Amino acid sequence: MYRHLTSLLLGRRVHQPQFTPVCLRFGSGGCGRWEEEKKEDGIKWIQLEHRGPYFAPLYEPLPEDVQFYYNGKPMKLSLATEEIATFYAKMLDHEYTTKEIFQNNFFNDWRKEMTSAERNIIKDLDKCDFTEIHKYFVDKNEARKALPKEEKQKLKEEADKIQEEYGYCILDGHREKIGNFKTEPPGLFRGRGDHPKMGMLKKRIMPEDVIINCSKDSKIPEPPQGHKWKEVRCDNTVTWLASWTENIQHTLKYIMLNPSSKLKGQKDWEKYEVARRLKDVVHKIRAQYRMDWKSKEMKERQRAVALYFIDKLALRAGNEKEEGETADTVGCCSLRVEHIRLHPELDGQKHVVEFDFLGKDSIRYYNKVSVEEPVFKNLKRFMKNKDPADELFDRLKTSILNKHLQNLMDGLTAKVFRTYNASITLQEQLKALTNSEDSVAEKLLSYNRANRAVAILCNHQRSTPKTHEKSMQNLQAKINAKKQQVEEAQEELKKAEDEFNDTKDAKAGANVEKKKKKLKQLEEQLSKLNVQATDKEENKQIALGTSKLNYLDPRITVACKCPVLLHL
DNA sequence: TCAAACACTTAGAACGGACCGA
DNA sequence: TCGGTCCGTTCTAAGTGTTTGA
Missing domain, CATH: 1.10.10.41 (Yeast DNA topoisomerase - domain 1)
Incomplete structure (x- = not known):
């Protein structure tokens, strides 16, 4: 998203913005490309020309002495x-x-x-x-x-040459960067979590596996010598340049454009526009699902409770998955009875639902949430006479939910709630945390805090960095040293006070003040280090990048005059 | 109506280069 | 200069949601 924002700003697509998220337009300013003539519905391009994928290098045999x-x-x-x-x-x-x-x-x-x-x-x-x-x-x-600088430079130049040659395409007369122009090299499949197929052989992609998509009148890319493409087609209703079917899950893989491209940027903008439209109707939708909690139809009740979770907790939709083909992960609609526990009262809160399941990428979602009473009662009903492995929402599927959402607002699907709630959280947090007179450093801290609130909402986690333990130890050593200094300063102060009490001497009095000042300074430094340690510890498993890239409308950042813009 | 196929977005891991303080 | 850290980029797996076709 930020790359996109950068290109927007640099490309002057945003001119003299009014710095409010409501009136700021991605496309204002009369700059050519966003105003190019609209294509027929579903048509993505008129002209597409590229060099085809860059194939992974062939295998080089091991030296004789490596056995x-x-x-x-x-x-x-x-x-x-x-x-x-x-x-x-x-x-x-x-x-x-x-x-x-x-x-x-x-x-x-x-x-x-x-x-x-x-x-x-x-x-x-x-x-x-x-x-x-x-x-x-x-x-x-x-x-x-360990290669010398010049050698490294040479390698870089070679890589740049390949990037120049294969890394760009011509789309409707404009040179656009390609996202992934290389075929995936062969190797062993690295499925996440308990993936039943991990370790299987990912085969080498050959030109004979690859379908090329380009315009009829363009220069058709040449397959490597002695090879042919599986197919060359001209389908301008899709955005991909080349595709192949991988041999592990038999799904399609694509070569597509970089996020900085117009096509991707426009899609991104549209995504946030849908989220903004949701802002206007979300109160109605909330009122509606609250009504539906009392519906006579079990189907509707399940739909309404699931939607409440998606809205309140930013859960993913939870499509059905083929059993045994992937790791056992779930989203909202595919939650099972074993994934929640109901507590009529817990830690002083009423109607607490304890969630514990593996979501996308087998990231654990663990949360204890106090819910509204009808939700709690409904959940009890949904769970009645079911086994732990049974579906919680047995009358619900994502297609049913999305069909319902489509009726409530054009273009509305379950995932829009995640985008909307992430962006609105950023906006609210920024409003609560920043003051216009804050320094750049303070604003940056607030921005990161707001970003962190979004990452927590969306459950964006990372594995603890390998260096975390060590860097915590280093920090702890610093804290210990500082504590020692504080203790020493306290003793020195006491001595100085004793001396002053004995002598009532002006010089001794000045010394007391000096020691007090020193102690205060050291205590402040210690407190800073402690905050730093807490921050590091809390951040060790939170990933901020995904929300920044995919969920936060950049116009909110612009509107708040956030200093992160300076870092783009 | 439903599952499979397809097209696209979202995701964390791995990597690499810049930067910084000792 | 070196090691640690930060941060952006690359890679590709894993989702979502639409389309297709039986």
Whole structure:
């Protein structure tokens, strides 16, 4: 989003903004591109020309002296088998390779690619020794990092050349940056959480797998020598440039434009416009779902309670998933009885619902929320006579919910609530936390706090950084040292006071004041360090980037004259 | 009507370069 | 100069929501 905002500002698409989120327009200002003639409904482009994807480099065999060992004995592998062995060897340091599912999936897929002779020998993963191969890649990596400046510069220039050549396309006469112009290299599938397919072999993408999408009159990209494309088509109702089907989940992968492109930027703007329209009708929708809590129809009650959760807690919709194909994660509509616990009273609050489930990317959602009484009573009913593994909202599906939302407002779907609530939270927090006379540093702190409130709302988490423990220890050492200094200063002050009491000397009196000042200064420093430690600890599992990028309407940031703009 | 296919957005991990203080 | 930290970018998995077609 910020890249988009930058391009908006730099491109002067926003001219002399009035700094209010309501009247600020993305497209005002008479700058050419946003006013280009509107295309027919569903038509995304007239002209699309590009070079096709940049293919992952071919496998380079290991040097002779780097060996794979089976049962303690060196074993020369065929090229294809060796390549897959390197995928595993490169990951030896990673937690993935300690997981049984990962190991089993890898070993099964690896054996499929072996020659029959190799398959006859290699029957047990525990007898495979990849450590020498692993070390080879670690050393190679180190060597690359230690390269002299000029060598690094040379490598960078080569990468830039590829970026120049393959990283841009021509769309309706404009040069636009492509988001991912490289095919995904082969490797081992890294599914998140308890993914049943982790460790499976992700095969190399060949030109024969790739569908090219470009305009008829454009220069059709050349496939690499000796190869052909799977298909060349001209479909201007879609925005992708190339696509292929991956072999793990058999889903489509696309080469698409960078977020800085006009097409993506416009879509982004439209997303926030829908969220703004929701602002005008959300009170009506809330009144409606409150009414529906009392509906005669169980279907409607479930829909209304689910919508309350989506609105109040910014839960995702929760589409159905194919069992056994992915990690067991849920969203609102797919919640099961086992994911919530009802407490008529908890920690002094009434009607508390305790949520505990794995959401997108297997990130845990844990929350205790006091809900309105009818919601609590309804939940009790929904759970009655059900097993823990049964669906909480058994009469509800995302399609039903979205159909209902569509009737309430044009373009409204469950995900719009997340965008709306995230942006409105930012706006409210900024209003509450900032004063116009604040310094840049204070404003920045407030902005980060507001951003953090949004990240918490949306449950955007990250794994604790590897360096966290150590950096906390360093900080703690600083705190301890400062505490010591404070204690020493306290003693010094006491001594000075005693001296003054004994002598009543003016010089001794001045010394007391001096010591007091020093103590105060040290105490302030200690307090700052303590705040810093708390901040670090609280932030260790919160990811701020996703909300910044996908949920916060940049016009709110502009409207609040936030100093983050200075950092763009 | 429903599931599958498709197109697109949202997500955290990994990485790399800039910066900063010791 | 070195190591730690921060922050933006890249990568690709994992969602959402629409379309298609039986």
